[in-house]
Amino acid sequence: DTEVTQTPKHLVMGMTNKKSLKCEQHMGHRAMYWYKQKAKKPPELMFVYSYEKLSINESVPSRFSPECPNSSLLNLHLHALQPEDSALYLCASSQDSQFQETQYFGPGTRLLVL
Amino acid sequence: GENVGLHLPTLSVQEGDNSIINCAYSNSASDYFIWYKQESGKGPQFIIDIRSNMDKRQGQRVTVLLNKTVKHLSLQIAATQPGDSAVYFCAEKADYGGSQGNLIFGKGTKLSVKP
Numbered sequence: 170d171t172e173v174t175q176t177p178k179h180l181v182m183g184m185t186n187k188k189s190l191k192c193e194q195h196m197g198h199r200a201m202y203w204y205k206q207k208a209k210k211p212p213e214l215m216f217v218y219s220y221e222k223l224s225i226n227e228s229v230p231s232r233f234s235p236e237c238p239n240s241s242l243l244n245l246h247l248h249a250l251q252p253e254d255s256a257l258y259l260c261a262s263s264q265d266s267q268f269q270e271t272q273y274f275g276p277g278t279r280l281l282v283l
Numbered sequence: 284g285e286n287v288g289l290h291l292p293t294l295s296v297q298e299g300d301n302s303i304i305n306c307a308y309s310n311s312a313s314d315y316f317i318w319y320k321q322e323s324g325k326g327p328q329f330i331i332d333i334r335s336n337m338d339k340r341q342g343q344r345v346t347v348l349l350n351k352t353v354k355h356l357s358l359q360i361a362a363t364q365p366g367d368s369a370v371y372f373c374a375e376k377a378d379y380g381g382s383q384g385n386l387i388f389g390k391g392t393k394l395s396v397k398p
Contacts (some may be wrong), residue, residue, distance in 0.1 A: 173326075209291050211372055211388035212327065225385065241379055259326050269316060274326035 172196075173238045173275035175260050184250060190278045192243040192260030198273075201243040203235060204259040206277070212259055218243060219266040248280045261274035291370060291393045298398050302360040306389045308371035309354065313375035317386070318347060318358045322369045330358070330371075361392075368396045 172192045179258035182237050192201065200219050204212035218237040231253075232248040243260055257277045263270040296302045308316070314335035319327035333340045333347045333356075340347050346359040356373050372390040 175326075209391075214385050215389075217385070227385075233355055271329055271332055273329060277326045279324075 173260055173273055175275035175278050177278055178276065179279045181283065182247065182250065183283050187248045189247065190245040190258055190276055192238055194262040195241055195242055197261065198264055199238065199240060199260035200263045202261040202272060203245050204261065206257040206259055217266055224266060252282050255280055255282045291391050293393045293395060295395045295397060296363050298363060298365060298396055299341060302362055302363045304358045304371050304392045304394065306356040307354060308356060308378050309356065309373060311395045312377040315347060315376040316356050317374045319374060320369045320370045321372065321375055360365060363396050365396045368394055
């Protein structure tokens with residue numbers, strides 16, 4: 170099973186709202202990732218968690234706050250977002266972030282900030 | 284400067300024909316490459332990967348070719364079907380002497396299959 174699940178599928182929020190995106194995998198992977206994807210563009214890496222510790226933060230604004238409660242779950246907390254943050258947010262996982270491991274992606278959460 | 288173009292390169296093929304999607308990479312330290320397929324409204328789906336110690340790898344109806352000399356990667360799809368219509372991304376990862384780099388995606392190619 171190479172399934173990564175994400176909830177919600179769609180999210181509309183105002184600039185003053187606080188919301189969270191959730192990601193889950195049960196493949197025993199120890200690395201999990203958040204990507205942002207704008208229309209007609211490739212995914213852009215935001216964060217990497219390796220063994221439940223944040224290992225990479227690609228200069229993402231603090232209005233995005235990741236959290237890894239355990240090895241199967243990854244959250245992305247959103248607060249005071251801007252309309253330009255509207256995008257498809259993708260979660261991925263891999264066996265390990267340190268080796269040549271395939272990353273498997275979830276279906277994404279389509280976020281619209283009004 | 285930033286590429287402000289909103290048009291993906293597009294490849295249009297007839298159903299049943301073979302498709303070849305190309306990707307150029309720039310980092311000579313890259314040693315792991317993946318092809319992903321992304322259908323509209325979905326996340327990227329793994330198709331096939333190849334490591335730098337190989338120059339060809341075959342899957343079911345797909346073949347990836349790697350030419351390290353010219354830093355070129357291609358994906359060949361045999362007997363293309365309407366369900367193959369999607370955006371295809373190549374991605375590369377570099378090994379910096381034990382410290383792995385991030386997965387870097389190419390710009391993507393949109394494949395349209397005409398019935």
